[in-house]
Amino acid sequence: MSNSRENILQRLRRGRPELPAATGEIQIDSLAWDLEQRINTFCDRMASVKAEVHMVTEGDWPTKLRELAADRQLSNLLYAPKGPLAAEIESAWTENDSCTKLITREESVDEWKQELFYQVDGAVTSVRSGIAEVGTLILWPTREEPRTFSLVPPVHFAVLKAENLHHTFADAMEVEQWRQGMPTNVVLISGPSKSADIEQTLAYGVHGPTELVVLLVR
Amino acid sequence: MQQKVEFEQRVHKALSDSQLRQNFRSTMDGLMAKRSQAFPDKERLEKLRLQGAQIRANALLKLPELLEQLEERCTANGIRVHWAETVEQANQAVLKIMQDHNATNLIKGKSMVSEEMELNHFLEQHGIEVLESDLGEFIVQLAGEPPSHIVAPAIHKSRQDIARLFQEKFPDIPYSEDVETLTRSARDILRRKFYEASIGLSGVNFAVAETGTICLVENEGNGRMCTTIPDVHIAVTGIEKVVEKLSDIPPLMELLPRSATGQHITTYFNMITSPRKEGEKDGPREVHLVLLDNGRSSIYEDPELMESLRCIRCGACMNHCPVYARIGGHAYGTTIPGPIGSVIEPQKLGLDRFGVLPTASTLCGACGEACPVRIPLPKLLNRLRFEQVRDDPPDNTMGKGSQRSIRESLVWNLWSWANTHPALYRLGCLFLTRLRGLVPKQLGVWTRVRKAPAIAPKTLHELAREMGIEDE
Numbered sequence A: 001m002s003n004s005r006e007n008i009l010q011r012l013r014r015g016r017p018e019l020p021a022a023t024g025e026i027q028i029d030s031l032a033w034d035l036e037q038r039i040n041t042f043c044d045r046m047a048s049v050k051a052e053v054h055m056v057t058e059g060d061w062p063t064k065l066r067e068l069a070a071d072r073q074l075s076n077l078l079y080a081p082k083g084p085l086a087a088e089i090e091s092a093w094t095e096n097d098s099c100t101k102l103i104t105r106e107e108s109v110d111e112w113k114q115e116l117f118y119q120v121d122g123a124v125t126s127v128r129s130g131i132a133e134v135g136t137l138i139l140w141p142t143r144e145e146p147r148t149f150s151l152v153p154p155v156h157f158a159v160l161k162a163e164n165l166h167h168t169f170a171d172a173m174e175v176e177q178w179r180q181g182m183p184t185n186v187v188l189i190s191g192p193s194k195s196a197d198i199e200q201t202l203a204y205g206v207h208g209p210t211e212l213v214v215l216l217v218r
Numbered sequence B: 001m002q003q004k005v006e007f008e009q010r011v012h013k014a015l016s017d018s019q020l021r022q023n024f025r026s027t028m029d030g031l032m033a034k035r036s037q038a039f040p041d042k043e044r045l046e047k048l049r050l051q052g053a054q055i056r057a058n059a060l061l062k063l064p065e066l067l068e069q070l071e072e073r074c075t076a077n078g079i080r081v082h083w084a085e086t087v088e089q090a091n092q093a094v095l096k097i098m099q100d101h102n103a104t105n106l107i108k109g110k111s112m113v114s115e116e117m118e119l120n121h122f123l124e125q126h127g128i129e130v131l132e133s134d135l136g137e138f139i140v141q142l143a144g145e146p147p148s149h150i151v152a153p154a155i156h157k158s159r160q161d162i163a164r165l166f167q168e169k170f171p172d173i174p175y176s177e178d179v180e181t182l183t184r185s186a187r188d189i190l191r192r193k194f195y196e197a198s199i200g201l202s203g204v205n206f207a208v209a210e211t212g213t214i215c216l217v218e219n220e221g222n223g224r225m226c227t228t229i230p231d232v233h234i235a236v237t238g239i240e241k242v243v244e245k246l247s248d249i250p251p252l253m254e255l256l257p258r259s260a261t262g263q264h265i266t267t268y269f270n271m272i273t274s275p276r277k278e279g280e281k282d283g284p285r286e287v288h289l290v291l292l293d294n295g296r297s298s299i300y301e302d303p304e305l306m307e308s309l310r311c312i313r314c315g316a317c318m319n320h321c322p323v324y325a326r327i328g329g330h331a332y333g334t335t336i337p338g339p340i341g342s343v344i345e346p347q348k349l350g351l352d353r354f355g356v357l358p359t360a361s362t363l364c365g366a367c368g369e370a371c372p373v374r375i376p377l378p379k380l381l382n383r384l385r386f387e388q389v390r391d392d393p394p395d396n397t398m399g400k401g402s403q404r405s406i407r408e409s410l411v412w413n414l415w416s417w418a419n420t421h422p423a424l425y426r427l428g429c430l431f432l433t434r435l436r437g438l439v440p441k442q443l444g445v446w447t448r449v450r451k452a453p454a455i456a457p458k459t460l461h462e463l464a465r466e467m468g469i470e471d472e
């Protein structure tokens, strides 16, 4: 097997066609959008893929989250105990009785996988930034906020600060300097999980969350 | 010529299946319309295609260096890289990883390279259970069939077909023809499997050399499941999938989903750069990347055919192909069907075996116009048609010249001789026009559904002369 590497590389080097590299910047202009435009387009795009967006403020998003969970009659809601949202979520739940129980786990997911798969009704995560043009959330999972939170539970609540909405994917990468160091996993999410594999008919909730609810904080 | 007969039989079968034809026709029409809507600004689209082609072409020119860089970055990130010259080696690499973990089952996300490897079949022979988790792939696996489209594997099936299939395989689940219900049933069945799986396998849409990142495009979430839940993740890819920089990804992502399904972006775009790090609470502890050559390096040697390695597997060329829309994916008999399949597969499998595929095209040009990375598909199809009946250098595709027939070359030699001898040509035309009454009314298969072509009473030259156009 170790020869395979050499053989492949050698064949490629030997066979490399002598062609000039294509050069010349191709200018594809996109107008700079102001925050309003970014928010509006983001909301339109999200709506078009059946994601819910709620406009909230710094002060009221935890309350809104509690209401939305209650509306859906979720029996529990998972959050990351040391994540960036923890303190605010906890305080919103202490003030008030809610039919949705707040749950959290600090251990690695392997230890409570069964519960994650079969008992968790919904989860809330933070969002690093967003892409307005295509209606996308950029999740940058961390030690504190594991990647399965946005994947396994049937309902995913995502909290995004409007000021972190970039115009395009390229802007997000450029402004945030992704090439300086990629984490274990980055995931772009645009709507609830879906499939059109049966007769090209859209069905939501295949393997990922059935519902995506975005709280857009202004 | 055996392959030609088999191909014609498959085509005949597909054409006589009205349900199948209806499924393909309506799906292809839908996908074409959606793509067109997703690119409202045609001028911008053309610029994007130029950019996409440039990114892919430049990556190919640096392919050996980029592969080394990819390996180096991946290794530094903790991803183990395996090189495979052949399908056999790639299968063995996967099997070895499975055996090292005493794993007896594998859960798979969508991967055309694993289809090319016939991985499922190989692993099953070694007592390993393989389960497809993409809904379409799951359905075709249940039916024991290969996918019929690279993006929508089960489009040849109606919801009734699928309902019956589920009833037969999962008798406990109540019968339903409702798409949502069928989808939910698959979700429940597969959820258990994700929960239990110890090894997951995926394909790769792009591999970024600069950062050692594997990118995956999907809508269902099964790809994320396969690459997040099991303890080990194996990604398999062709060596051509590498791009140089992270900043190459956004322009390609502006093209790929829009060209494929008319989506602005897929539900998930998953970028994997390392296995689980110390202190992280989930994700696989091991990530492997298998780089497969299987003939790609020979395609690479030909400056013209090399362009086919730019392909980002969006499926647009199939969706726009009038031949594919009528015969469907299975008729081609190869892993990748449609125009790009007809270019790539004969190069890998030999023109002697699959030389018929490049002839399954009207050369209307629709594929080349739709291709987001501007692969000149009609030109390449033509080239392979040419090459399979010529055996002169410098072209080197496997099986070149194999379709040469003495009768055909004689006819063409006669044709070119006649065309270069005006007196002879004129005499021939005179005969043909004056004796046109002798052309039989029945001309084999042609006249079964068409009229025999009528030869005009006067040649174009005669008409032109009558109109006063002077000969030179």
Ligand code: SF4
Residues within 6 Å of the ligand: B310, B311, B312, B313, B314, B315, B316, B317, B318, B340, B367, B370, B371, B372, B373, B374, B375
């Ligand atoms: S050849 Fe072009 S159009 Fe066809 S699948 Fe590849 S990228 Fe898409």
